Amino acid sequence: MSRTQFLLRRIGQSLLVIALTYVFVFYVLFLLPGDPIESRIVNPQNPIPAEQAAAILAYYNLDRNGLEQFWISVTRLFQGDLGFSLGTGRPVAELIRDGFAETLTLAGLALVFALAFAVAIAATAVLAPWRWARGLADKLPVVALATPGFLVGLVLLQVFAYQLSWFSSIRDEGFKSLILPALTLAVGVSAPIAQVLIQGLRQAYGEPFVTVLRAKGVPESRIFGGHALKNASIPALTLFGLTVGELLAGSVIAEAVFNRSGLGFVTEQAVRAQDGPVVQAVVMLVAIIFTLVNLLTDLLYPVIDKRIAAKTLGSGTGSRTPAADLDTRQEVLTP
């Protein structure tokens, strides 16, 4: 199989996953009872009589059968029209675009914080000269995992917004407004990365090359940054997909506590109200992100590890790549 064929096959698979997700989500939403229009019609504060309710259902095509509704939805999708939120009347495309932009910045900063926390914790857990510090750092990820995100958020608000007034709890202060929610989000996300890093570092420091490097007089900081951490990072990198999921899921909490209208907030509102078009769009976006992440990971593996390249591309295609040659040599060398 050529590289192009491989690429085309993976892209094809990804598109199929996205299409199947679309159908599945549509079907589930169709089956679930309750939606914002029904809530509007039977709202006890303003009940709407039957004949007018029929007109409302007709406007939203909710009087049609599932297949017809699906067809309308797909046709609109291909015309680039994601429709409107049934509950708030806002254009879905606008909700997703604004929400995604907001969450992306938040998640980006949270990822930076999370990586910093994880490296600091792992370094302490493995290298601290005091036993208590090593023990504490070792337990920290477990505590972080067990602490609910909203609690972290509320404590940060209490201390840094209400008491110290360093941050506003409600006003948009640009980049500054990102810090507390990003910290909230980072705590939970850093924990699994720290755990994997701790293990990786322990393993790396047990390897003979560290002794060799020390014997050669390489400074500890370079052994850590340039060699041990690098080796320990490879397993942590495979967590990337999981981390993206954590960031998206955690943003729901962080955005609720810090009053930010990102994708997490949009999702929470839409799911609460069972707002079909918005839920559908959010799930599709998440499906696309995950498919892309997986696709990228699959495409990157061969770049990082030449052995994988040879395996995925197979042998006997007549156009052996240097990577494949390398792979064969390695297999011979390592029985």
Next chain:
Amino acid sequence: MSNIFSSIKRTAALTSAAVAIALLATGCSGSAGATTNTDAGSASAEDKRGGEVVYLDAELSRSTQLQASGTWQDSAYIENIADRLVYRDPETQEIKPWIAESWTVSEDGLTYEFKIRDGVTFSNGQVLDAGAVKRNLDWQIKGDTDKGIPANNWFPKVKSVTADDAAGTVTVKLGHPSTAFLAILSFWRSALVADATIEAPIETQQQLSGVIGSGPFVVESEKYGEEIVLTRREGYAWAPEGLANQGEAYLDKVTVVPVTEDSVRLGSLRSGEADFIRYIQPSEEKTLAEAGFQIVARQGVGNANVWDLKQAAPFLDDVKVRQALQHGIDRQQIIDDLYTGNWSAATSIITPGSVGYKDVSELFAYDPEESNRLLDEAGWTGRDADGYRTKDGEQLHVLTYVDVYDSTAKPLFQLVQWQLKQIGVNLDIKETDYANYASVYTDDSVGALRNGWPEADTTRLSIGYHSAGSNSFKFQAADKELDGLLEDQLTASTVEEREKTIGEIQERIVEQAYALPIINDTQVFGLAPTVHDLTFSSEARPHFYETWTEKK
């Protein structure tokens, strides 16, 4: 190794220092904010003018489409950006001139002629004249079905609406007399909006920025879920008659931020980031007041917070069972245990101040002995292992769902559950979310559901309780007497006649225990000491028009 660890040590030291400072600050600032309120009475109009406030609402704007929405917070925003034909004085409940500077009602009660005030404009510049009023009324009466907009089903039957722009009058001919018509016109749902709003798609009307009114505030910007910015309408000079302020609003800007998390709202008020907030847990009222904040509580006129009993549900078609529930609830205990002096026990299915209100609390006095007698009579004489009454091996249980529209609801439901247990009734409480609450309405196994909100008129009793309307009691066989009364209250030709009918409706519903009155709801606001004169509509929606701040 020392290189790395000296830097880690430094960081650790800095971190612990920061935490120590933070904790110190937390401990030290407990008594902050205990300032006294200034003498608001001596401030002149000039003193009041200017300034900006931040208002934290407890909920998000959902939809502001006038005929189709029903959420409290949206109605509160509409009240501040749009005017009505007439104004209902929140103190006297009297209907006063507003956009209609005067009106006449024909002797047969069928023709209303409104004289429209000169010089009023919508915030987009369109003149609010007789023609605009006619277009609003036609739109309210018919709805706009092509756009999925229903009619305003509060309106009486209207035969015609005509406008005479030269004379500045609008004439409405009704199909039957309606003494409720003016009150309905005073309600937020009857707000007058510009042609651009009427012509816009429903999706635009669902955003507050899509509602163009002639009110004292204008929507400057709206960011979904984050904030709504209202600014003072320049040149506003058509306030309702009788208000001290007849010019522009005092505040330059009101930023409404939806904060659903109770502790964040409270923390932001205490730290001075917010000037006033809506909804404070009853348990927090005292500590907030002691810290120098003002607690402003307002009970709206309209329907009391009641539980409708659904007769399609098991056992509730038996009047004795329903009456046993009626006498088994101790409303005073609910207020004493869960609420504060700002709340009160219901004395009818409508609240004091409503047209035709009658104190019928004697008909549903707490009397567990009477409840036990009624249940014995109804044959519920057995007891199961948990102490609940049984008949023919079946337990006496009533299914209910916690009200999703009221954030104080759950403890109330649990207390009623405990009270009913004392008479051997199992109140089975379930919870659901906003999206699924609609399906609870159509579920015949559900026996009791909360109803009743402050509203401009008792018209909704007829919309909700008539067996051919929403049939909220799920009558298996219509109560002709009640249906008759509910029809009569809509068409009574004199106020006296209507008041008498509404009195009979209250007696009938309470005596037959179709609904269980519980409490009179209260809207509670917490205000910084610098904020003054937050006023309210009859239905307890906040008005920012006369509000002013000392912070400029």
